[in-house]
Amino acid sequence: MNITELTVHELQEKLKNKELTITQINEAYIKQIKEKEPEVQAFITDLTEAAINQSKEIQARLDNGEELGNLAGIPIGIKDNICTKGVKTTCASKMLENFVAPYDATVMNKVNAEEMISLGKLNMDEFAMGSSTENSYFKKTKNPWDLSRVPGGSSGGSAAAVAANMLPWALGTDTGGSIRQPASLCGIVGLKPTYGLVSRYGVVAYASSLDQVGVLTKDVQDCAMLLNVIAGYDEMDSTSVDVGEKDYTQALQKDIKGLKIGVPKEFYGEGINEEVKVSLETAIAKYKEMGAEVEEFSLDIAQYALAAYYIIACAEASSNLGRYDGIRYTYRSPEAQTLKDVFKKSRSEAFGSEVKRRIILGTYVLSSGYYDAYYKKAQQVRTLVMNEFSKAFEKYDVLITPVSPTTAFKIGEKSTNPMEMYLADICTVSINVAGLPGMSIPCGIDSQGLPIGMQLIGKKFSEETLIKAAYAYEQETNFREKYKPTFKGGVQ
Amino acid sequence: MQVSKEEILHIADLAELELEENEIENYIVNLQDILNFANIVNNAPVEGVNITIGASESKNVFRKDEKKVFDNIEGLLQNAPEQDRHMFKIPKVLN
Numbered sequence A: 001m002n003i004t005e006l007t008v009h010e011l012q013e014k015l016k017n018k019e020l021t022i023t024q025i026n027e028a029y030i031k032q033i034k035e036k037e038p039e040v041q042a043f044i045t046d047l048t049e050a051a052i053n054q055s056k057e058i059q060a061r062l063d064n065g066e067e068l069g070n071l072a073g074i075p076i077g078i079k080d081n082i083c084t085k086g087v088k089t090t091c092a093s094k095m096l097e098n099f100v101a102p103y104d105a106t107v108m109n110k111v112n113a114e115e116m117i118s119l120g121k122l123n124m125d126e127f128a129m130g131s132s133t134e135n136s137y138f139k140k141t142k143n144p145w146d147l148s149r150v151p152g153g154s155s156g157g158s159a160a161a162v163a164a165n166m167l168p169w170a171l172g173t174d175t176g177g178s179i180r181q182p183a184s185l186c187g188i189v190g191l192k193p194t195y196g197l198v199s200r201y202g203v204v205a206y207a208s209s210l211d212q213v214g215v216l217t218k219d220v221q222d223c224a225m226l227l228n229v230i231a232g233y234d235e236m237d238s239t240s241v242d243v244g245e246k247d248y249t250q251a252l253q254k255d256i257k258g259l260k261i262g263v264p265k266e267f268y269g270e271g272i273n274e275e276v277k278v279s280l281e282t283a284i285a286k287y288k289e290m291g292a293e294v295e296e297f298s299l300d301i302a303q304y305a306l307a308a309y310y311i312i313a314c315a316e317a318s319s320n321l322g323r324y325d326g327i328r329y330t331y332r333s334p335e336a337q338t339l340k341d342v343f344k345k346s347r348s349e350a351f352g353s354e355v356k357r358r359i360i361l362g363t364y365v366l367s368s369g370y371y372d373a374y375y376k377k378a379q380q381v382r383t384l385v386m387n388e389f390s391k392a393f394e395k396y397d398v399l400i401t402p403v404s405p406t407t408a409f410k411i412g413e414k415s416t417n418p419m420e421m422y423l424a425d426i427c428t429v430s431i432n433v434a435g436l437p438g439m440s441i442p443c444g445i446d447s448q449g450l451p452i453g454m455q456l457i458g459k460k461f462s463e464e465t466l467i468k469a470a471y472a473y474e475q476e477t478n479f480r481e482k483y484k485p486t487f488k489g490g491v492q
Numbered sequence B: 001m002q003v004s005k006e007e008i009l010h011i012a013d014l015a016e017l018e019l020e021e022n023e024i025e026n027y028i029v030n031l032q033d034i035l036n037f038a039n040i041v042n043n044a045p046v047e048g049v050n051i052t053i054g055a056s057e058s059k060n061v062f063r064k065d066e067k068k069v070f071d072n073i074e075g076l077l078q079n080a081p082e083q084d085r086h087m088f089k090i091p092k093v094l095n
Helices: A008-016 A022-040 A048-063 A106-113 A156-163 A180-185 A220-230 A274-289 A302-323 A339-350 A353-366 A371-395 A418-423 A429-434 A463-477 B005-014 B021-043 B073-077
Strands: A043-046 A075-079 A117-122 A169-174 A189-192 A212-217 A260-264 A293-297 A398-402 A438-445 A451-457
Touching (some): A022 A117, A043 A156, A075 A156, A156 A212, A180 A189, A189 A220, A189 A463, A260 A274, A274 A451, A302 A429, A353 A371, A371 B021, A398 A463, A438 A463
Antiparallel strands (some): A169 A212
16 A cells, blocks of 8 residues: 555545554655655655654554544645744745744644644745746746646645645645646646635735635545635634535535536637647536536636736735835845835845736836726726626536646746746636636646646635535546656656 | 836836846836736726725624734744844934
8 A cells, every 4th residue: 555645535544444543644755755855846844854753642642542633643735825833934935035924824723723744835936926836936846747847836836745645635825826727737636715715814915815725635525625624714814704614525426417517618719728628628528428517608708807817916916015124024135224225125135036027017007107007997807707707607507617728838938938927827817806716626638648637616605516516527537546647757 | 018117117116126237128028018918908898897806795894903912922023134122123214
């Protein structure tokens, strides 16, 4: 038995049957990290040393007959923009290289309450700005399916670590596709919940009206289990919504007869790779075969939503990142003499080029003379996007689109042309603009052996419907058993 | 959409950023590219459509204005590049 290939619900089964212990599980993951991390480079902060003692302590309590929760001792990894008390939270930025959060994010409190063991903080694009994890100040994470390619981003460290079996699951954040796109490129399951379902308290803000914490897992059942942990109302986040207690694992059902699926044809247009299209068509045919009612329809908002997304996200970023002033958050330029120097030199030296680019764009669209032409228009487009989705959900339960126009691209391939990188977010951003839940599940493999993902979109707070649709498909197709990352293409 | 050097320097100044000479040209090109694309929003059918400021329903969230003690002041201040007697320290402002 290869422990690290198991899902969390499979690990729980083995624990229950006394085939495995918590210490064995953690040791297996730590060994896998030692073996694979030099190639994959998914971790910013390694917490495996502390994890050994934590796992022994939990095992000892279990051996003493203590009743613990059924996730106690299960390893997890955390994207490095989620605050962890006493452990560095860098956002993959020079600005926060030595930042240690003075408190835990609400989602961390929830993870800690389950006594899960964090094996590390995971790499990402600096301040979650990017779609390839190449914008990290520290390292470039590699895709376990082909080490010469990107894992996607910005939660690239989370996705690569789970795909490489260095973690059973991980937390990520998604502002414009940052969970779904890396999950797709790494062949795993990723869920961006409805805006407001999961608390953002203690999550370093990029674009507050779009950011949402979510999960990256090996399969749909684990996805439902981890969502159970992190979802819930939090008075510390004024945008948190109280939808009551839910058990998302109740939605793990195979029968989807009569499920109404809408296929927005504009999401399959120009720029979407042919192999991706074919794979999606096959998946949609599978849904029909399983008894779903599928209909193609027109939802012509993707281009508008993408433009509005970059305007709104950058505007909010320029405001949110104003707090990095060289006074409160670790980095101050050694050259700074005056207070103005402290601001300007610290920011100029410690922000990477993509972060500066977005701050400049955001400042521009908010500046006098351009506010009405860009920012206000983008906010109107946002209403339009929401209205169009609402109309679609009067007819359909779930919408199916590609996640990414292509499979994983080569490291360096798009990093010199920011616009090209932005355009690749076309399928994912409108979901954030509208605040909807979106899920990415693997649906095929291209001719180069790279995974292809499918996006399921639901109306607000319909995570159960997405989980059900995803679970039914997954049980029918068994992607995980057919395909595994090969770690090919490493540096010779 | 044309962006001038003066404009980009003004924007950088508003954002408290100092740009190197070689960055300026680059950011002008990037900004023009992005703005040309983003201009699409001006063709969107949004006549008379209200603006949306957030993804969830906008309502005020009130709470009692009660004092809460933050229990980890040390942890907060340890991130300051310079601190003195439980205060953030900055260079002298007045001469």
